[in-house]
Amino acid sequence: MSTKEALFDYVIRQADNCLILGQRLGEWCGHGPVLEQDIAMTNIALDLIGQSRSLYQYAADVEGKGKTEDDLAYLRDVWQFKNLLLVEQPNQDFAYTIARQFYFDNFNFLFYQALTESADEQLKAIAQKSLKEVRYHVKWSSDWILRLGDGTDESHERINRAITDLWSYTGEFFNNNEVDNAMIDAKIGTDLTGLKPKWEQKIGSILEEATLEVPAGEWMQSGGKEGKHSEHLGYILADLQFLQRAYPGAKW
Amino acid sequence: MNTTELERDFQNKIDNEIRIEPKDWMPDNYRQTLIRQISQHAHSEIVGMLPEGNWITRAPSLRRKVALLAKVQDEAGHGLYLYSATETLGIERDETIEDLNSGKAKYSSIFNYPTLTWADIGAIGWLVDGAAIMNQVPLCRCSYGPYARAMVRVCKEESFHQRQGYEIMLTLCRGSEAQKNMAQDALNRWWWPALMMFGPSDSDSPHTAQSMKWKIKRFTNDELRQKFVDITSPQADFLGISIPDDNLKWNEDEGHYDFGEPAWEEFYDVIRGNGPCNAERLNARKKAYNEGSWVREAALAYAKKKSNSENLVQVA
Ligand SMILES: [Fe+2]
């Protein structure tokens, strides 16, 4: 794998993370538990999809085949998507949505923070810009972990179930694969194993304040970064890509 | 002052274009009319999120997806301003929302029609937001201050939505044959419901006279409908698609378009709850509200705990 190929995959992976999670959050629009939170989730979806656009545009540049952001978002199939398994998990209820967001936001923050020191100027610039947005996402999802964990018995039980059920999707955050290793060598990417202690510490302290415990499960799912996904992603893409697939080449 | 004097004073203010503010005296009917109108308006914004939200996950490009998300979010914001305006009249948001969920309160019938294709997102922006602007621009001068001020903010965003919707239509109409057909089909389905957004004919609109006297309304339903047709017809011509009305024709003498009569039986049917999506829309709202109750309770319980512990710290 050349550095260029690795960089393309690296950028695509983060773009896919942002797009797929943004797509999931977009499903809430109009259906939120309270108007203010409907708006907040849409805000985060907008930030994430905005980030995915910058990243897809850059990935298209790196690839050098004259593709657009939409070619990359709309014309790849499941195995070509490299997002983490966590972000494609269904919304279920507000507790699952918050748990998913909380785990991802805290990872995303540390990841972008590391990329602000990337040797790749473009990636560095995207990371710097995104970090400002993700700081707010972390605050929002952490605040909700506190409210739900330390709110009522019902909310405690629901968020506890959600953080436990989604726990097995967090291990994948910190695995370096071939692409990561190439990016570390080129000083473009970051050693993901190095983010783990910081993430665990942050998660741990918020969960404790929320009167929740860090889930104990040790078995971790993985495969997203290699294009091996859960069944959910196919349905996400069926929605996402419907018009581009049904009317090939049309301009919208 | 006795009631007659208060009423005279009140009408004087209105005649002199002095805004009525929440703390001012107002006739009970005026208050009730506003509560009904503003809360219906708020509900329309919120229910209106559903047909368009239906296409967020399927928007055909990332640029369109972002624009649609932002648009639907704007509508949520409009709902918020309007619920706040209702609260200045003494009705809490929860109470207003419960009236929607129970079916007691109404919302604009247009949102009881389905969004079947992407072109519907264009048609809604162009026609529905377009009609909303025509209804709402005069409301920026409504005699009730909080409503008028909310409308100023809302109208700015609505005109942006309208342009965005028209631009979607234009892109489709300049695209492939299939896209143009999609646009025509959407216009066929949305045209008449859009005309009905202005409400029944003046002769069947018993509240109009009073609302005009109170300067809640500035133009009659038929005046606004005419204006809408006059503005929209040339826009359809420019798109190259045709409005589904055989009677639509420029009238040189009048300086207006002549147009056909909407099917008012359908209008009243949809109001009665028999539109294609009435049940779905209301169920979606009820589901969101009911399934959100544990979240709202948790937030409240948490806030209480926090303010208690802060109080304890202060006492200590
Ligand atoms: Fe609106």
Ligand SMILES: [Fe+2]
């Ligand atoms: Fe609008």
